[in-house]
Amino acid sequence: MTLQLSSTYTDSLGKLTHNEQKQANLTAMALFLDPKGAGLSLERLNTADKHIWSARVSQDIRIILRRDGDDSLLAYVGHHDDAYRWAERRKFIPHERTGAMQIVEVVEREEVADPLVYTEGASQPQKKEAQPFWALSDDQMLDVGVPRDWLDPVRAMGESELDTLFERLPAEAAEALYDFATGGRLEDHIAKPAQPGDDPFTHPDAQRRFRVLDNIEELQAALDAPFEKWAVFLHPVQRELVGREVTGPTRVTGSAGTGKTIVALHRAVHLARDDESARILLTTFSEELARSLAGKLGLLTQGQGGLSERTTVRTLDQAAEELYTAQFGSPTRATPSQIRAMIAEATAAGLGGELTPQFLLEEWTELVDAWGVTDAESYATIPRIGRRTRLGPRQREAAWAVFDDVRQRLAQRGLVTWAMIYGRLTEWLRDGGALPFDHVVVDEAQDLTIAQVRFLAEAAGGRADALFLAGDIGQRIFRLPFSWAKLGLDIRGRSHTLKVNYRTSHQIRAMADRLLPPSITDMDGVEEGRRGTVSVFDGPAPDIRLLGNEKAEISCVAAWLKECASEWIASGEIGLLVRSEGQFGRARDAIEAASAGDGIRIATMHDAKGLEFRAVAVMACDEDVLPDPVRLAAIGDIAELETAFETERHLLYVACTRARDRLLVTGIEPGSEFLDDLRAGGTA
Numbered sequence: 001m002t003l004q005l006s007s008t009y010t011d012s013l014g015k016l017t018h019n020e021q022k023q024a025n026l027t028a029m030a031l032f033l034d035p036k037g038a039g040l041s042l043e044r045l046n047t048a049d050k051h052i053w054s055a056r057v058s059q060d061i062r063i064i065l066r067r068d069g070d071d072s073l074l075a076y077v078g079h080h081d082d083a084y085r086w087a088e089r090r091k092f093i094p095h096e097r098t099g100a101m102q103i104v105e106v107v108e109r110e111e112v113a114d115p116l117v118y119t120e121g122a123s124q125p126q127k128k129e130a131q132p133f134w135a136l137s138d139d140q141m142l143d144v145g146v147p148r149d150w151l152d153p154v155r156a157m158g159e160s161e162l163d164t165l166f167e168r169l170p171a172e173a174a175e176a177l178y179d180f181a182t183g184g185r186l187e188d189h190i191a192k193p194a195q196p197g198d199d200p201f202t203h204p205d206a207q208r209r210f211r212v213l214d215n216i217e218e219l220q221a222a223l224d225a226p227f228e229k230w231a232v233f234l235h236p237v238q239r240e241l242v243g244r245e246v247t248g249p250t251r252v253t254g255s256a257g258t259g260k261t262i263v264a265l266h267r268a269v270h271l272a273r274d275d276e277s278a279r280i281l282l283t284t285f286s287e288e289l290a291r292s293l294a295g296k297l298g299l300l301t302q303g304q305g306g307l308s309e310r311t312t313v314r315t316l317d318q319a320a321e322e323l324y325t326a327q328f329g330s331p332t333r334a335t336p337s338q339i340r341a342m343i344a345e346a347t348a349a350g351l352g353g354e355l356t357p358q359f360l361l362e363e364w365t366e367l368v369d370a371w372g373v374t375d376a377e378s379y380a381t382i383p384r385i386g387r388r389t390r391l392g393p394r395q396r397e398a399a400w401a402v403f404d405d406v407r408q409r410l411a412q413r414g415l416v417t418w419a420m421i422y423g424r425l426t427e428w429l430r431d432g433g434a435l436p437f438d439h440v441v442v443d444e445a446q447d448l449t450i451a452q453v454r455f456l457a458e459a460a461g462g463r464a465d466a467l468f469l470a471g472d473i474g475q476r477i478f479r480l481p482f483s484w485a486k487l488g489l490d491i492r493g494r495s496h497t498l499k500v501n502y503r504t505s506h507q508i509r510a511m512a513d514r515l516l517p518p519s520i521t522d523m524d525g526v527e528e529g530r531r532g533t534v535s536v537f538d539g540p541a542p543d544i545r546l547l548g549n550e551k552a553e554i555s556c557v558a559a560w561l562k563e564c565a566s567e568w569i570a571s572g573e574i575g576l577l578v579r580s581e582g583q584f585g586r587a588r589d590a591i592e593a594a595s596a597g598d599g600i601r602i603a604t605m606h607d608a609k610g611l612e613f614r615a616v617a618v619m620a621c622d623e624d625v626l627p628d629p630v631r632l633a634a635i636g637d638i639a640e641l642e643t644a645f646e647t648e649r650h651l652l653y654v655a656c657t658r659a660r661d662r663l664l665v666t667g668i669e670p671g672s673e674f675l676d677d678l679r680a681g682g683t684a
């Protein structure tokens with residue numbers, strides 16, 4: 001006797017008014033408590049699928065159910081006629097090849113008109129440009145889960161219908177076909193066939209849309225938040241990563257919006273659930289992101305006593321500071337300007353030879369402090385990644401005199417840097433100290449510092465399941481790249497890439513992807529393939545507008561804000577993103593010119609990391625704003641300049657991929673050089 005929830009149910013529930021949702025939820029609860037439906041008006045429908053029933057919620061609202069013996073599945077809820085129409089046009093049927101239970105839309109007659117059938121062995125028909133699937137064989141399509149009824153309609157589909165694939169076909173088939181139509185290979189999507197006797201609902205592809213509810217709390221949580229589908233339905237790859245038992249640190253990668261954070265969250269909950277005594281640290285880099293993780297964790301663990309209590313959500317810095325305070329007392333951190341002043345004092349006192357204070361500051365920040373160098377010998381052997389300037393022995397000696405002086409000044413004043421905090425904690429762990437957590441799950445791991453990676457590697461030791469990292473090197477915006485493996489954090493062979501984008505429309509994702517190469521290899525040689533990512537919905541084409549001056553840009557964004565308002569996009573769902581705070585004024589002026597309500601978020605591209613909005617305008621993409629000339633001018637080393645340039649490009653990628661449905665990119669002519677890449681391909 002089970003009650004299952006289908007993703008089509010939560011989708012349809014989300015479309016009802018709050019009151020209607022409440023009424024429907026009461027009926028769903030009653031069904032859970034009594035699957036036989038005593039006291040509910042249940043009616044078997046006269047549809048093609050004999051398992052389909054309706055349950056009366058109110059005079060106008062009906063729930064569509066699939067009933068099989070004592071098992072019920074909530075499939076759809078809607079107004080009377082709409083619900084019946086939905087039911088008439090649906091069949092629940094295990095896929096003949098993959099074995100996964102699917103909800104198949106009944107094909108209309110006109111959709112099969114004039115199909116182009118390809119017969120095995122016949123000479124290859126000439127590919128028609130406008131029909132991407134017309135030469136696919138039955139077998140090819142059945143292998144990836146296309147229902148038999150849809151073989152001909154898919155072959156007859158025109159390119160313009162690609163965006164409807166996800167609405168019409170089971171997700172596994174839509175994903176495969178979309179990837180194929182945009183240059184990928186169907187072979188990469190062949191589903192593992194079920195074994196005879198397997199329950200069609202337990203197939204991984206069925207589990208992305210059907211979920212058995214074990215208790216009433218789970219049902220309540222799922223119904224209370226119909227928009228939070230991620231809390232209930234995971235992609236098979238996401239699910240596999242969440243539950244996987246691993247022998248060492250694991251990393252999940254994927255381009256923006258592929259659900260890495262969602263996997264990290266579910267992983268933390270899975271670990272807590274799996275072992276009743278386990279304590280988990282779920283961590284990220286900013287307080288805003290930590291708050292967002294904590295909120296989502298609350299949703300996932302609702303009503304499951306103990307899980308959230310055993311899961312601590314903190315920024316990694318907060319967690320480290322608490323640990324440091326507990327072991328060594330509260331640290332006083334040196335500010336960047338104090339360090340700058342100390343270097344200036346040292347050079348004014350004649351140390352450092354002819355090396356400039358700027359060069360020395362970079363050398364301190366990127367090498368000496370970052371790597372925790374404490375003596376001249378180590379300084380001589382430190383890998384100078386990202387630094388092209390090679391220092392001769394005399395220069396190195398002169399530089400070290402400055403750094404030694406800075407270290408002494410810090411010690412005299414009782415000041416420490418973040419790297420020193422992590423360094424001391426790492427030593428403490430090495431000497432037998434124990435972290436108060438059994439598992440650490442890190443989101444946004446691409447921006448970990450050297451000292452943090454060393455600390456995490458030590459904390460994990462060789463323990464299985466100790467460390468799970470989520471991140472995208474294409475979104476690295478704070479750090480220069482470095483090798484994790486050399487610091488003891490080796491994820492080689494345990495890095496997995498997500499390919500389904502749940503956040504951004506096809507159109508926005510395709511445009512943003514042009515900013516980055518199709519694959520990025522990290523410093524340990526682990527390749528992150530970005531090709532073959534598909535989005536699950538479509539939307540309007542993004543727009544890039546270069547204007548003559550600031551005033552014209554502000555009017556353009558104001559007009560766009562008015563358009564958003566006319567489409568009922570709430571101001572809280574709109575973000576105006578700029579490179580630096582210096583451009584906030586332009587964003588504010590656009591809001592004022594549009595007389596737009598409060599709630600529109602203005603943020604720098606850095607602060608936008610991890611956020612998402614329905615509509616985003618990336619403003620002030622001017623030639624002298626992006627890449628940031630002040631930042632680049634402050635860099636004295638050419639190699640570092642190149643990597644900093646790349647992080648500026650990543651920033652634009654991060655900003656564009658915060659948008660779900662609508663994206664506008666603006667700047668003043670001639671515009672940022674990155675816009676040429678965004679435009680290549682001719683979207684705008």
Ligand SMILES: Nc1ncnc2c1ncn2[C@@H]1O[C@H](COP(=O)(O)OP(=O)(O)OP(=O)(O)O)[C@@H](O)[C@H]1O
Nearest residue numbers: 229230233234235256257258259260261262502503
């Ligand atoms: N299985 C899922 N079902 C429905 N929605 C999902 C699923 N997985 C992720 N999402 C949604 O997709 C969006 C992006 O997810 P998430 O923030 O985890 O992506 P990400 O890869 O961490 O993105 P970024 O790299 O930009 O931080 C969120 O709105 C999330 O709720």
